[in-house]
Amino acid sequence: MSILLHITVNSTANIFRTNTCRLLHRTPFLAQNLNQPVTHKALSLLNKPTILVRTPARNQSSPAFNVNTNVSKDVVLFKYENPKYYNVLNIFGLCQFVFWTYLSHFAFTTLKDAPVQEIPGEELAWYQKINLGENKYRNGITTISFLIGYGILCATWLFTLRSVRYLILRKGGKDVAFVTYGPFNRNRIMTVPLKCISAQESRETARNQLPIKVKNRALYYVLDMRGEFRNPQLFDFTAGLKRKVD
Template identity: 30%
Template sequence: MLNILSYRSTTNSICKLQIVYRSLIKTAKYRNSVVCRSLNSSSKSAFETKNTRECSKQFVDVININTNVQNNVMLYKNTTSTVFIKLVFFGWGFCNIMLALMTFNPKYISTWFEDLTWTEYLKRNGIALMYFIYSVLAGPLGCVALYIFNHRIIKYIILHKGGKDVSIVINHLFKNVDTITLPLEKVKTTMARDRMKNYLPLKIQGRKFFYLVDGHGKFFNEQLFDYTVGKAKIW
């Protein structure tokens, strides 16, 4: 009889211990989940607060940029020399003129009016005709390409007093500089300044082709440049 009673009391104790253990496990899981949620919410809140502060700071920086300058401000200067392009331009033109004079023959014109096929015409005039045609075509086309490229390289960008007009000083083969002064609304860039690699394309309304801002040049006021000349516009 005593053995039976002791066995029942032991069994009841074990059951009670199991119930207490299970309740403790549930409580611990609940606390852990609460702690995790609180940590996640606090980290998320901190992240959102950080982003909000950064955005607010950038917004304040943009607001604080004063484009109504009191004097003329130089935004960009390119000190890269274009003497090499000028030498190539005049050298290319001179060489092709000399080649055309050396390979020209009056029979090119006289045989043109004869009743000849293209094959017979080329055989009579020989390979010298090919050199003459090359010099006549390649010489002017190469000079035009070099002239356009040199004329599209920007040397200075100056923002005028008041921040409404801008002067773009570009290179020129036959004179020192060429200045274009126009309202700021007529100038735009195709990409952000911090994304350019070698050149920053600059478009002027009403003019064909792009002008080039060399990446090796110096930006004297980067924020002012970004918010005036470097600001993208839709035409």
């Protein structure tokens, strides 16, 4: 066993010597400097970190994003089809107006002046002292009831009239048309110059609604984000820009 181990060790040593001699023979510079002492300068060069410098590639700058806004025909920028919702909303507002108007009429015609009779020795609660038939209470209930119904109807109709169904960029790219919902399922169309509208938010940051301000118009025109932007890039460079319109 010891003889076999001795033969294996000698064979390995011979192979190592042969490979080392071949390496030194092929690299004479290394063979000449193996026996020389290592200086501090050489150690500093070995320990010095290597810095890779990458030269920027030429002619790789991305071209400017160019969108042709001078369209040859009308282009739909935005579309939101949900007429059922607005029909239900208008019916709700109309029903509320009828209900509160009837309540107003009922209060004006039914409430009678009936003075409260005080019982000697007994103090009445504050609500028992109120005479609803008195003119100030009767007229107040009548007016408030009518205003509530009228306010609900106006709010539903204004919201409907400011909800954009289609946003269309007109031929030439200088005007934009707002097609909005209307009461009784009738659309309304309004064409204004692009310079007279301003988007209050960008398409990427808007969550539920994207308001658009139109010059000399009260309130905002609203784009529901559940709708479809048919030409998002063209929208961003036309109607989606924020301008100073005031």
